[in-house]
Amino acid sequence: MREFRFPYGRKEVTFSLPEESVLGEIIPREVEGIADVESAIQEALISPFQSPALSKICKPGEKVAIVVSDITRPFPGPQVLPILLNELNRVGVPDEDITVVFALGGHRRHTKEEQKQVLGEEVARRVRYFDSFCEEQEDFVTIGTTSRGTKVDINKRVVEADRKILTGIISYHYYSGFTGGRKAVVPGISSFNTIQANHKLLLHPEPGAGHNPDACSGKLEGNPVHEDMVEACRMLKPDFLVNVVLSGHKNILRIFIGDPYAAHGEGCAFVESVFGYPIREKADLVLVSAGGFPKDINYYQAHKALDNAFYAANKEGVIILLAACEEGIGPESYMDWVRMNSPGEMESRLRDYFEVSGHNWYTTFLKTEQVRIILVSTVDQKVVEQLRFIPAQTVDEALGKAYELLKPDPSIYLMPQGYLTFPVFE
Numbered sequence: 001m002r003e004f005r006f007p008y009g010r011k012e013v014t015f016s017l018p019e020e021s022v023l024g025e026i027i028p029r030e031v032e033g034i035a036d037v038e039s040a041i042q043e044a045l046i047s048p049f050q051s052p053a054l055s056k057i058c059k060p061g062e063k064v065a066i067v068v069s070d071i072t073r074p075f076p077g078p079q080v081l082p083i084l085l086n087e088l089n090r091v092g093v094p095d096e097d098i099t100v101v102f103a104l105g106g107h108r109r110h111t112k113e114e115q116k117q118v119l120g121e122e123v124a125r126r127v128r129y130f131d132s133f134c135e136e137q138e139d140f141v142t143i144g145t146t147s148r149g150t151k152v153d154i155n156k157r158v159v160e161a162d163r164k165i166l167t168g169i170i171s172y173h174y175y176s177g178f179t180g181g182r183k184a185v186v187p188g189i190s191s192f193n194t195i196q197a198n199h200k201l202l203l204h205p206e207p208g209a210g211h212n213p214d215a216c217s218g219k220l221e222g223n224p225v226h227e228d229m230v231e232a233c234r235m236l237k238p239d240f241l242v243n244v245v246l247s248g249h250k251n252i253l254r255i256f257i258g259d260p261y262a263a264h265g266e267g268c269a270f271v272e273s274v275f276g277y278p279i280r281e282k283a284d285l286v287l288v289s290a291g292g293f294p295k296d297i298n299y300y301q302a303h304k305a306l307d308n309a310f311y312a313a314n315k316e317g318v319i320i321l322l323a324a325c326e327e328g329i330g331p332e333s334y335m336d337w338v339r340m341n342s343p344g345e346m347e348s349r350l351r352d353y354f355e356v357s358g359h360n361w362y363t364t365f366l367k368t369e370q371v372r373i374i375l376v377s378t379v380d381q382k383v384v385e386q387l388r389f390i391p392a393q394t395v396d397e398a399l400g401k402a403y404e405l406l407k408p409d410p411s412i413y414l415m416p417q418g419y420l421t422f423p424v425f426e
Contacts, residue, residue: 290304305419
């Protein structure tokens with residue numbers, strides 16, 4: 001037997017498995033991180049990728065908006081943002097001309113404490129900051145319509161700024177291919193209607209055909225959701241990108257600074273090289289952690305790890321998902337969708353009125369028809385069962401239930417950072 005340790009909420013859990021049953025650990029490749037982050041960021045700001053330096057972009061007297069991820073993303077704001085502010089100061093933009101806008105997308109508002117946690121105490125003292133809450137329609141202005149028909153409403157604080165800087169992290173994403181880059185704009189600082197119109201592209205163009213297979217992890221070219229996001233982002237004309245790639249321990253592996261599109265593309269290629277894990281066969285049992293807080297703050301977020309794990313599981317196999325879900329399932333509307341048990345009805349409703357929560361449940365439902373899912377969480381057992389999952393309070397309890405469902409000596413994949421890693425079937 002071998003002991004394993006997985007992230008779970010704000011702690012770690014341990015369990016043991018027979019080593020001969022483990023086909024592999026789907027983990028990131030060993031990559032040395034950046035030893036001196038401050039120096040690396042400063043150097044990249046002066047010599048950015050395929051972009052002029054900020055000294056050539058920003059002029060004294062101009063207003064600068066910095067778009068920053070919300071609390072559900074582990075962007076290292078306290079580490080990165082002071083360096084960015086200092087560089088803006090150096091080129092003639094004082095703190096009073098800088099505004100941070102939190103890219104909430106379709107998520108809830110922050111508390112004041114959460115805003116300060118994302119920024120760090122120093123940045124919170126230095127600049128003004130605001131949430132971009134998608135349902136406050138008066139906070140948004142229309143800047144165009146994409147070729148796919150998405151009306152692009154963007155937070156006016158960013159639109160009205162002279163210079164616009166996007167920040168964030170790059171990782172695999174289950175329907176836009178990768179996070180980072182253009183996602184800071186759509187859905188980050190977009191209105192509710194814009195987010196829903198863009199995300200409706202998750203559905204197959206042909207009614208009744210369900211999910212669009214091109215809207216998936218690791219795919220950019222031909223991905224309609226990504227391409228629509230890029231088109232909308234270009235309408236805003238962001239000036240600069242500061243994206244990072246993090247390890248499973250939230251250390252900065254690489255920074256990608258410069259042109260909002262070229263630098264993001266370089267970051268996506270790096271993510272593939274580190275977090276894409278080739279597999280030649282699927283397993284009977286996949287044991288996956290969302291990666292701990294904040295990636296498992298609720299099931300809505302933890303679903304991304306489940307989606308990645310699904311690619312490694314045999315049909316009629318079992319997935320054990322470790323996700324503490326300290327804030328429960330997700331948005332208030334989520335359980336309204338859970339009460340629907342007909343895929344056809346769900347798809348029809350999504351086509352009439354698309355909601356990301358609804359699509360999240362729709363894809364979850366489809367998974368439960370192909371594999372058995374055991375959820376280790378703090379969520380009430382009855383709610384877990386409504387999700388068509390098997391509830392468990394500990395990993396050992398979940399393993400016991402999995403072994404009862406499977407043939408003797410099942411093959412196993414382990415995914416301790418399921419939010420980050422993606423099994424690439426060869």
